[in-house]
Every structure is written in structure tokens, then in C-alpha cells.
Amino acid sequence: MSAQTDCEMLSIEVMEAYAGKYNLSGNKVVELFQKNQVFEKMLIQHEYLHQVSFEEVMEFVENVIADASKELVVYHGTCSEFEKINLNKSHNRRDFGKGFYTTILQSQSKEWAYRLSLREKQNDYYVYEFLFEEVPALKVKRFDRLNDEWLEFIKKNRSKGGLQHDYDVVISTVMLANEQRLIMVHPILTDQDRVAILRNCMATEPQAKMQIDDILKIASNYINPDQLNDFHKNLQDYYSSIQVQKVPHKTYDRGLLDFLKGSHIQCVESKVSWEEAIHISAQPLLDDGSISNDYVNAIINDQKNKGLYMFLADDLVLAHSAIENGVNRLDVSMCTFKEPVPFLNGQSARIILVLCAEDKTKHIHVLNDMLNIFSKKKSIDQIASLNSPAEIYSYIDKHIEK
Numbered sequence: 001m002s003a004q005t006d007c008e009m010l011s012i013e014v015m016e017a018y019a020g021k022y023n024l025s026g027n028k029v030v031e032l033f034q035k036n037q038v039f040e041k042m043l044i045q046h047e048y049l050h051q052v053s054f055e056e057v058m059e060f061v062e063n064v065i066a067d068a069s070k071e072l073v074v075y076h077g078t079c080s081e082f083e084k085i086n087l088n089k090s091h092n093r094r095d096f097g098k099g100f101y102t103t104i105l106q107s108q109s110k111e112w113a114y115r116l117s118l119r120e121k122q123n124d125y126y127v128y129e130f131l132f133e134e135v136p137a138l139k140v141k142r143f144d145r146l147n148d149e150w151l152e153f154i155k156k157n158r159s160k161g162g163l164q165h166d167y168d169v170v171i172s173t174v175m176l177a178n179e180q181r182l183i184m185v186h187p188i189l190t191d192q193d194r195v196a197i198l199r200n201c202m203a204t205e206p207q208a209k210m211q212i213d214d215i216l217k218i219a220s221n222y223i224n225p226d227q228l229n230d231f232h233k234n235l236q237d238y239y240s241s242i243q244v245q246k247v248p249h250k251t252y253d254r255g256l257l258d259f260l261k262g263s264h265i266q267c268v269e270s271k272v273s274w275e276e277a278i279h280i281s282a283q284p285l286l287d288d289g290s291i292s293n294d295y296v297n298a299i300i301n302d303q304k305n306k307g308l309y310m311f312l313a314d315d316l317v318l319a320h321s322a323i324e325n326g327v328n329r330l331d332v333s334m335c336t337f338k339e340p341v342p343f344l345n346g347q348s349a350r351i352i353l354v355l356c357a358e359d360k361t362k363h364i365h366v367l368n369d370m371l372n373i374f375s376k377k378k379s380i381d382q383i384a385s386l387n388s389p390a391e392i393y394s395y396i397d398k399h400i401e402k
Helices: 003-022 026-035 038-044 054-067 106-119 148-160 191-204 206-219 225-239 274-287 293-310 364-374 377-385 389-399
Strands: 071-078 126-133 140-143 169-172 265-268 311-313 315-319 331-342 348-356
Touching (some): 003 026, 003 038, 038 054, 071 106, 106 126, 106 206, 140 148, 265 389, 274 293, 274 315, 274 331, 274 348, 315 377, 331 377, 348 364, 364 377, 377 389
Parallel strands (some): 140 169, 265 331, 315 348
Antiparallel strands (some): 071 126, 311 315
């Protein structure tokens, strides 16, 4: 697990604890953490924070917020010395447009500088340290999670080049694609996702990575610097080109539509709280005896303690808990809400699916069907707009892969 991913998980725990301690909404905590650059400062101190107790982590965060400092130490790696920042020397078609790129991780900046020195056939490389202060005069854009807006922003800058926005500063706590090979996967992994992950592991696995670096260093003595980037990419593609065979898994006969019959699809017009929404969505499973009240209570407790993981996509929640919390048999129910349901983490849902699995395998077909239907935002929007259970069932029946 990378330092950033590890720190993201810790920051989620801290935000939830902070919200509970000070009786704040999820949106308020996110706003407060963004304002005081808490995540960035946690990432800088990640080695220390993972050696101390959670109480000490909370104390660190509270001190950061109390300090209210907008200053941040950032680093820039390069293979050439300079006295002043010259934006004209920035490479074109970068993630956030032509600009001066920095990171809050000194080690990462050093790695970038080293790789650049290989490409440019330079013997030396340098890491510059700067103090960045976020002041009101700056127009700042922040990306705190990987979403459609983040991807479209990068796509626009990479495809059109130049500067495709009017921000003075772009701050991202999302791992950028030039830091590591980026793999987009579904919330529930498909066979194609698994193949992509395995291929990426082959390309970035330590031995292969070392071979690529060694080959690149040798090649830099014989290849034009302008062609070295293409050569580097071709090497990575070669190491990731190994064909990974699909591993067949047992297919179970019962899919999503086998469960979404009768009262198992509901449409709610009124505005309800998230706890009410969970109860309403789970009621058909209670009525059928598929679950006990303990299971519903477990879902609510899980949402309070680790709510982010239940969101499969924007507007879509898969409510579930552990088998031992009151599951009698495999079953699924679904409920749409005309008024978006606000959850503790600041996100809202228009569709809630409740899944109770009696073991670790029999619901695989159901999950694959869910992925098939709900992996497209268009499908989520269309299903949420329908007015009756019959219309929803008909839509899923028409669009699901059979």
C-alpha cells in the first residue's frame, strides 16, 4: 500500500472522528480540512503518524487546524539549475496544463528529478524547496478525490495542450497519472479489471521496474533525448503485454432480476433521512424473512463508522453488512428516492440497493449484474427518474447483459 493510499484511509478515520467529536456534518469537516490543508500536512508526516496512537493523530490534526497556517513546503525536481521559475519551459499537454509542478513529498520529487536526468542525459539532478502560501488573491482549484470532473480536467489539458483553465494554482491530493500507471476499475472488479491489474503489476513489479531503469540508463547513451520518452513507454508496454489468462469461476444461476420481483423494488417520493432510507429499503427483506432487524442495525452502524465504502458510485449505495449479523438467505431489494438522501460523508444517494449474502460466493452473479447495470452514470440517472417498480424492472431487464 502506498503512503498516499495509507494516509487517505487514516484521514477518513480522522474526519469521521472529528465530525463526531465536534458534532459537525461531513461537508463541514471536509471544508475545514481543505481550508487548513490537513490532508497535505498528514501526508508529509505520514511516517510519524503511523507510529503513534490514534489519539495523538487527532491531536496533530487539531493543532494543524488551530494553527490555521496556509503555508506549505513543496518540492520541485529537475535536472537543471535555475534562479527564477520560468513557466515557458514547462512541458505541454500536462495533467493540469503548462505550469510549474511541485509535490509535498521530497522523496517523490527526487525520483522525478532522477528520471528526468536519465531522459535528458544529464549527470546531475536537483531538488528545490519552496514555501507556498495560499492567499485570497489566488484562484485555487482543488481535487480531493478521483471523479469525473478530475478525469475530464486532465483529459482536456492533455488533449488540447496549453492551459485549458483560468486557475492560478491547482492542488490535487489524488495520485497523478505521471506518478504511477493509472488503472481505472469498477467498484466491483470485472474480469477485464483483474487482467489490467495483473498486467500493471507485471510492469511495475520491482524486478521489472529495475530492468526498465537499467535499460533506460544504458539507452540514454545511444538514443536521442527526444525519443527516450517513447522508448521508455514502449518498454513499459512490453513488460505489461504478457497475456493473462482468465480464471474461470463458477457461475450461479440466480441473478439480480430473480430477486427484484414484487415488493422488492420501491419508489419513494418524500424526503427522508439516511437512516429512514435504510429501513425503508431493507423492509422487503425483513418481510420475507431473509434478514433480521439485527442486519438493518448493523448496516446503520457500519454506515456511521465506515460509510464511504457503501457508495458504489455517485447517487448509488450498496447497503450490506457481514453474514453473521442476521442473514438468513441470499436476497436483494432496491429503492429509489425522488429526493436525494444525504449521508454522513457529505454524499447523497438516489438509489439504495440492500444485499444480504449467505456466503462468499452465491451472490457473485448478482454483483456482476449490478456492475453491468450501474457502472454507467446514465443508467443510474435513468433508473432514478423512473416512477414505478414495473418501469424499473423493465429497464433493468432490457439493458442487462444476458
